[in-house]
Amino acid sequence: KAGVTQTPRYLIKTRGQQVTLSCSPISGHRSVSWYQQTPGQGLQFLFEYFSETQRNKGNFPGRFSGRQFSNSRSEMNVSTLELGDSALYLCASSLGSGSRYEQFFGPGTRLTVL
Amino acid sequence: AQSVAQPEDQVNVAEGNPLTVKCTYSVSGNPYLFWYVQYPNRGLQFLLKYITGDNLVKGSYGFEAEFNKSQTSFHLKKPSALVSDSALYFCAVRDATGGYQKVTFGTGTKLQVIP
Numbered sequence: 303k304a305g306v307t308q309t310p311r312y313l314i315k316t317r318g319q320q321v322t323l324s325c326s327p328i329s330g331h332r333s334v335s336w337y338q339q340t341p342g343q344g345l346q347f348l349f350e351y352f353s354e355t356q357r358n359k360g361n362f363p364g365r366f367s368g369r370q371f372s373n374s375r376s377e378m379n380v381s382t383l384e385l386g387d388s389a390l391y392l393c394a395s396s397l398g399s400g401s402r403y404e405q406f407f408g409p410g411t412r413l414t415v416l
Numbered sequence: 417a418q419s420v421a422q423p424e425d426q427v428n429v430a431e432g433n434p435l436t437v438k439c440t441y442s443v444s445g446n447p448y449l450f451w452y453v454q455y456p457n458r459g460l461q462f463l464l465k466y467i468t469g470d471n472l473v474k475g476s477y478g479f480e481a482e483f484n485k486s487q488t489s490f491h492l493k494k495p496s497a498l499v500s501d502s503a504l505y506f507c508a509v510r511d512a513t514g515g516y517q518k519v520t521f522g523t524g525t526k527l528q529v530i531p
Contacts, residue, residue, distance in 0.1 A: 335518075335519070337521075344521065344522075344523045345506060345521035346521075347518045347519055347521075350518060358518040392460060394460075404465070405462060405519070406462065407452075407459045407461070408459055409458065410459045
């Protein structure tokens, strides 16, 4: 079974631009979560989607948005990029809830904002 | 609000010795607790989880963790450390109450296993 895939793996943008990151979950997984990892702030939750609906959102400005498609693939968009948006963006897919809950992470997209 | 504390930025242990990586948490409801490992330049890998049941949870690569409700702790342990265990370890909590909730991570503990 293929794991969580994220594209692109590396990205370089300049301030003010926008970027879209993509995440394909494990087949059958309906929940996708996004996280930002930086040396200063550590791992922070961005948002979670389940069946095309945003379930939860972390404490990030409105420049960060996401969506999930009917095939569970998810995209994350950051508009008006700032230098501080440079980070590793991780996507995770999960299946089930309660005792069946298990989360699998993709390799991440390394975004550099110049 | 939920939170996770990993009080040690780095833990050094000699190869073959037992290791412990500490984690304490705070949630309003019942906790789901997780440990993840991150090797250099790689994504996160799931190690183990506590959902309910036995307080001692066994996971991947010989790791285990003990859930202690009274001390609100979920320390990661391994009886005999390997050099290959050297990595960054994250503890995480998810409130089990009320359906789908966000996961909150600790700041991470760097484990260095010395040959």
